[in-house]
Amino acid sequence: MNADNQSTAPNNRVALENDGVRLDIVEKVTGRAKYTADQYPPNMLWAAYIRSPRGLGKIENCDVDAAKAVQGVLEVELTKREGRYHGDRLGWICAESRQALDDAMATLQLDFEHDRPRARLDAERSKAEAHKPPDNAGAADAVLKNADVVHDTTYSTQVQTHCCLEPHGAVVHFQGDKAIAWGSTQGTFSMRDEIAEALGLKPDQVEFHCEYIGGGFGSKFGAGAEGTLAARMSKKYGKPVRVMCNRKEEQLDTGNRPGSVQQMKIGASKEGKLLGGRVWTWGSVGPAAAGATGGGGGGGGVRNPGRYRFGTVGKSHEDVNLNAGYPRAMRAPGHPPGQFAVEMMMDALADKLGMDAVQFRLLNDDNANRRNMLTEGAKRFGWDEKRKAAGTQKGAKKRGVGVGVGDWGNGKGNATITINLYRNGTVEVLSGSQDIGQGFRTLLADITHTHLGLPREKVVVKVGSSSLPPGPGSGGSVTSRTVAPKVFNCCDLAKAAILKVVGTEWNVEPGTLKYDAGKITVAEKTIDWDAACKLMAQEPLTVTTSEDGTYWKDPTGSEAVQFVEVEVDIETGIVRVIDVLAMQEVGLPINRNTIENQICGAVIQGMSYALFEDRILDRKTGTMVNANMDMYKIAGPMDIPRITPVIWRSREDAGVNSLGEPPIVPTTGAIACAVANAIGVQVRDLPMTPDRVLKALAEKDNSGAPGQRTR
């Protein structure tokens, strides 16, 4: 069943034998990779937004004239005087140098009168009773009445910022009837289109570049406020203009994973079947309707309930406006917070029923693949022994284990792939879509070289430019699964084209030629790839397709199951994740390195969310007090657990699946369950900081519940 060492899938040659390193790694380790932030064209102007320093209020005084008088400042515009969140854009400054821009910002001497902001989700949300009851509320309540056990509790999650290391921004150079632009984006073509619109040009008049992108995680789709300001200023002054957020702006106004409160009242039968119940969720959004920040945006939705067969659930949700930066999609939006509460509820019910947490999940999961992963994973992880030993360690450090699950949808999408063949045997694969670090270049190269049976060195990949064929933005984990079938198909076209060249040369029907791993044969005659390519009358020989051909294979559900072991110090409240077994169904795996790297990265981001990250607003002023990277804590080298990624294949005939998002879904819930297992009480609020762990322990001691505290 598990097949992490199986080799080939039918009908194509690509499989796990690809363990080459990512295609662009030499550029990245030498510093030669040029990101948008690295573009400093000659005569470039610098622009930035003037931003609200508080959550809510208005400008009393602002010395625009003094700012305009700073040498090198071209314009200072104040377009509104009221700010509705810290970082809200009130105007902009454009200047000839960074120095002039910074000086002008400081010279503004913004004097701000602030009102009391809506700064806390828990304080501003309505009561559960105030929610409009869902249509099935009566049925759900009836289920609860008949249930043998009911658990009713409330979980909450914090706001997490994307904190991409490369800030949001663009460099735009308007040149009359055309423009050249660089943007840090997850969507080459969506950003190109919006830059063009801001410049009043047609899309094909804009040459857009995003060859390297320093992280996006869902927050970088459109041109954003940064791209449109760069475009407007460039059009006005006819020079290249740079607008890149600084770290503070990045933390305040480029999106976030919204916070949530989730109240769950769920019933189960004494045999261990979930029956249903009620779920009320609240999500924190910005001061107005979702998406108002530009750049694509999510609401405060929470994916709860999910994954397990919950039965009849009456669900209601409220988006709660806060005077704080707007949310945007963030790696599996709505899923990690929802699944955190779901897994905690599953463990709470299993406890009440006296059942094992894995057994209880097996009873309530309709997904056969995931049930197999749960069973196999529990064995590999040593679940039974570790669960038994939980909390019994001598001294202050208690161990515990937890489990969580996830999955993902896998739909079709559009893309065009072009392959150019050159007389020296080079195979050039082109897609305008972007490599945001997932390894898109690597995917194209590895499919091409294995499918054509050629050495990888023969393949050259070009991505991340609007002059290349159109492809999807990297959202919803669509890039690989959408593009892969087209690459297979395009390779077949390339093969047919070269067979035609050889057929003409040998005066035989191309259909009679055999192709195997770069060798073309008929009867006794043989020619290898390089020699065949030399026969081209002109170069390049180009083939292109937007079709999947026979290569679209029904995907799996990208199922994910993770087992986690933690160690909790009950004297300090510090949680350390020790060990993670991360099992991930990937359908057809293309490159082991990029897959394992991305699974481990998702696990660490999920851990960082579970334990550390938190946007903290001053409740009186609405100011984000940790809009930086020293006080906004992100998992670093000292926090990294042992992680064992398992590439799981349930079916050999599956196509390439989504991978970016599914492995971050289970992590947070699994860690939270492991913490509860270690200390005998759930920490119901994220992040699980030491103070919250100690508070939960104190509540347990005071409640008279059987304690596990030993000194």
Next chain:
Amino acid sequence: MDDSSLDPGVSRRRFLQTTGTVAATTALVGGNQARAQDKPVEAAGPEARRFLATGQTVTLNINGKPMQVSLTPNTTLLEALREKLDLTGAKQVCDRGACGACTVLVDGRSVNSCMMLALDAIGSKVTTVEGLAGETQLHAVQQAFVDHDACQCGFCIPGFVVRSKALLDEKPDPNPDEIRQGLCGNICRCAAYVRIFDAVESASKLDPKGGAK
């Protein structure tokens, strides 16, 4: 602070407004005087106090070559490298020494170049990630990062590479804990840590003496 030491065209108030902090300017002068005692420094001595608030050309030693660069006194080393010299390997990420993406070597020691004034680098040897590789061969640390696919988006990687090089110079044979501790000033948001640790460990094994081969 003595106003007479400044260019007569710049008032003390204006100078401080432009430079940002008193501490930074005094450190700049003191640092250069101290260094001037043991090696000739182009801008050392009394001249060091005469940097124009509007900018002045100085010589920095970058990757083994003298480079002319026009600076204002408050320009950080990172800004000078990126904006003036097109050495964009070191990245501006947190801009306050919390993430390590801007790490370069100054006289062989790793520093956050966002936290150092460019003028303080006068007379020192600055090595950026662009200066690590030979003409035809990657540095052993870079090669180890390549071999282990120690990277995702790559924006933090130049900082990790340079810091790893310094770490192995400080401690040629680090154990896994020492590798983590040695890298704990660097952040990778994609979280390619597992591969990064493996790369540093293998680099230490490849080159028992540590440092450049």
